[in-house]
Amino acid sequence: MNDNGTSDMQKAEELKAAANAAFQAHKYPKAVDLYTRAITLNGNNVVYWANRAFAHTKLEEYGSAVADATKAIEIDQKYVKGYYRRGAAYLAMGKFKEALKDFKQVARIVPKDPDAMKKLRECEKAVQKMKFEEAIASGEHDRISVAESLDYHTIEVEASYKGAKIEGETVTLDFIKSMMEEFRQQRKLHKRYGFQILLQVRKLLMALPSLVDVTVPENGQFTVCGDVHGQYYDLLNIFELNGLPSNENPYLFNGDFVDRGSFSVEVIFTLFALKCLYPEGVYLSRGNHESKSMNKIYGFEGEVKAKFNERMVDLFAEVFCCLPLAHVLNGKVFVVHGGLFSTDGVKLSDIRAIDRFSEPPDEGLMCELLWSDPFDGLGRAPSKRGVAVAFGSDVTKRFLADNNLDLIVRSHEVKEEGYQIEHDGKLITVFSAPNYCDQMGNKGAFIKFKAPEFKPDIKVFEAVPHPNVKAMAYANNLLSLFG
Incomplete structure (x- = not known):
C-alpha cells in the first residue's frame, strides 16, 4: 500500500x-x-x-x-x-x-x-x-555511376510540357520561382530539368570539404533550419517569414530534407536549385535520412519512383553521398545534424579528414555525426535509437573547449516548441517540421545569427495547411501494417 x-x-x-x-x-x-x-x-x-x-x-x-x-x-x-x-x-x-x-x-x-x-x-x-x-x-563495384553516364541534354521535353524550364545551362531565380509555384500547385517538374539540377548540385557538393567553414561578414545575418522532412508547404512558409535564400540572406539546412513528409521531391529540388543559384547563399548538411536504407523505408524512394523513375532514385543516392557532414560558422558555432562522438579528443581536423563519399556506416565518426543525440546527464549512454551514442553536457563542453568553439546547433529530434536549449546553453536542437508527420502537434523553429556577436535568435512558427496527401504516403507498406 x-x-x-x-x-x-x-x-x-x-x-x-x-x-x-x-x-x-x-x-x-x-x-x-x-x-x-x-x-x-x-x-x-x-x-x-x-x-x-x-x-x-x-x-x-x-x-x-x-x-x-x-x-x-x-x-x-x-x-x-x-x-x-x-x-x-x-x-x-x-x-x-x-x-x-x-x-x-x-x-x-x-x-x-x-x-x-x-x-x-x-x-x-x-x-x-x-x-x-x-x-x-x-556485383556492382564496377558499375558506372548514373552521374557519369547520364547526358540530360538528350532527354526530350515534350511540346505538351508547360511547366518551369531551365533555358540553357544556368538555373535562374525566375526558373526557381516558377518551379516553386508549380510545386505549390502540385504539378511536376520535367525529368530533364530534375536530372540537370541533380548533376549541377552534385558537382558543387563534390568540391566541398566534409566540414565546411562559413564566414558571415560584419553585420551579416545567417539562418539555420533543422529537419524539414518533405513538408514543402512549411518550407514555403519559412521563406515567407524569413525571405528567400540569397547571398545576402544565407541559410543552412541541417539535414533530413526528405522522408516521412510526402512532398520530399518538391523540398529537395527547391533546396538543390537554390544551392545551384547561390552556392554561398545556401548550405546543406547531410542527415541520417539522406541515405538509401532510410529512403527505402520512409518514403523518399517510393515518392521518386512515383513522380519520376528508378534512375533518378539512383542519382539522388549518389548526390546524397556528396553532402558535407558539418559546418562551422565564423569559427564559433558547430552545426551538425545529429551530434557528438563515443570518444573524447575528436578535433575539427578529424571531421575534415572523413571520406564521406559513401552510404553512412553503422559506426564511427560519420555515423555519430548523423545519428547521435544529447541527453540530460554526464558522460555517455547507449542511444535510444539503437545507433551511435547519447552524450552528456560534459562531452559537449569538452568538445567545444578542445576546438575553441562557443556553441553546438543540431537537429534530428522533434521538439514540442520547435527547439530545445540544453547542456547549460551550450547546445541547441532546432527542428523545422511543425506538426511532424501530420500528428505530433509540435511547432517548428529556425535560428538567426548576426555577425559578429553570433548570439542565437530563435524564431518559432506553426504548421500551415497542405494538400490532402498524408505523411508517409509513399513509405514502405510494411510500416503501415504494424502501425
Missing part, C-alpha cells in the same frame, strides 16, 4: 490508463514517462513494457523499443504483442531479418491468426527482395 491506501498495482493501472490517453493524444514523451512510473510500481506487467515500446517507436527511439519489447518477452515468452512490438521496431530500423524472426515466432504462437500470417508473408517478401538487391549490389 502507498500513503493514500491505494495498492501499488492499482496505482500502476491508473498510470497505465493515463499513459494510454497521452498516447492517443500523440503526447508520446508524456506516455513514456507515465508507463515508466507504472513499471516502477509493477515491473512484471508485460503490457506496460509493450506499450512503452510502442511509444518509443513513435518517438523514433527504436533501440529503447527493442529493449522494452525484449523485457516483455523475457517476462512471458508467449506474449504475442512483445514479438510484434520488437519486430515493428526492427522494421523501422531496416533490420528486416531480425524482424522476420519475431514475426515467425508470432505465427508459431498464434498459427491460425490471419492477420499474423499476412504480416509474416509481407515480411518474408521484403527479406527476399532485400537479399535479391544485396546480390545485385555485390
